Amino acid sequence: MTAEIRLFPCLTDNFGYLIHDPATKATASIDAPEAGPIIQALEREGWTLTDILITHHHGDHVGGVAELKQKYKCRVVAPHDKAAKIANVDLRAAQGDVIKVGGLLARVLETPGHTLDHVSYVFDSEKALFAADTLFSIGCGRVFEGTYPMMWDSLLKLRVLPDDFKLYCGHEYTASNIKFALTVEPDNAALKARAEEVTRLRSENKPTIPTLLGDEKKANVFLRADEPSVAASVRMKGQSAADVFGELRERKNKS
Known part of the structure; x- marks a missing residue:
């Protein structure tokens, strides 16, 4: 029996995720932005929380850990980088x-850049990637603690996963990401198709996640920094992919 995955909103634009094993009744929360919506989702499904898998130390990803740990006595798994202070880790x-x-x-894949401690969780049998704030649909996280080459290397780790894997990311940022991406690749057919899909989904108040990695590889400009056409569009023909990525991220920061 395959895993069951539930997605629900937390805070202002975070996603909460539960992944449940019907055979053993084990249930993990991927990060814990806040306890309330996670508890509600568990009660709605009749599931008991056994694990929290933390991707990085930012408050909007660990804010609910203490309350959930106290309520369910669940195991808390966190990145090995102990320089980032995360409480209640087992x-x-x-x-x-x-x-x-x-x-x-x-x-576990170490995917630093957004933070130095960031990890992503890959459930190969379920074809599910939980990338938190490293990779968004048509975007990527801001590089707060790492470097642009570091973040580019992290994105490459995720890009090699199969096209039929589903991406589950940390935030509902897709619409704004598309707005920026179209300034770089206005003629990208896959991007334009995704833009139409996202407009429809958001008009129906539906999430834009999950999305297929194969589609992201065609439409997400941050995964395409080694494409000559992308380099040319930001006037960096012949530059390294990491440098092109850095230019893209700088432009997105200012958009």
Whole structure:
């Protein structure tokens, strides 16, 4: 029996996620932006929280950990980088580690850049990538603690995953990401199709997530920094992909 995944809003624009193993009844929350919506989702499904898998230390991803830990006595898994202070941690996870959630297996990828401690969780059997604030639909996270080459390397780690994997990211930023991406690739057919889809979804008050990684590879300009046409569009023909990525991110910061 395959895993069940539930998505719901938290805070102002965060996503909350639960992934549930029907065979063992184990349930993990990917991050914990705030406790209330997570508890409501668990009660709605009749599930009990067994694990919290934390991607990075920012408050809008760990704000609900203490309350959930107290209520459910769940295991808290966090990045191995202890320089980032995260409370209530039971297990530290590093590149290549595999975290068990009941019978489900989450492979850990270190994806620093947004923060130095950022990790992503890959459930290969479920074809699910939880990338938090490293990769968004048609976007990527701001580079607060790392460097642009570091963030580009992290995006490449995610880009090599199969096209049929679903991306579950940390925030509902897709519409604003598309607005920027169209300034770089106005003639990208995949991007224009995604723009139409997102306009429809948002008009119906539906989330734009999950999205297929294969679609992101065609439409997400931040995954396309090594495309000559993208470099040319930002007047960086012949420059390294990491430098082109840095220019894209700088432009997005100012948009």
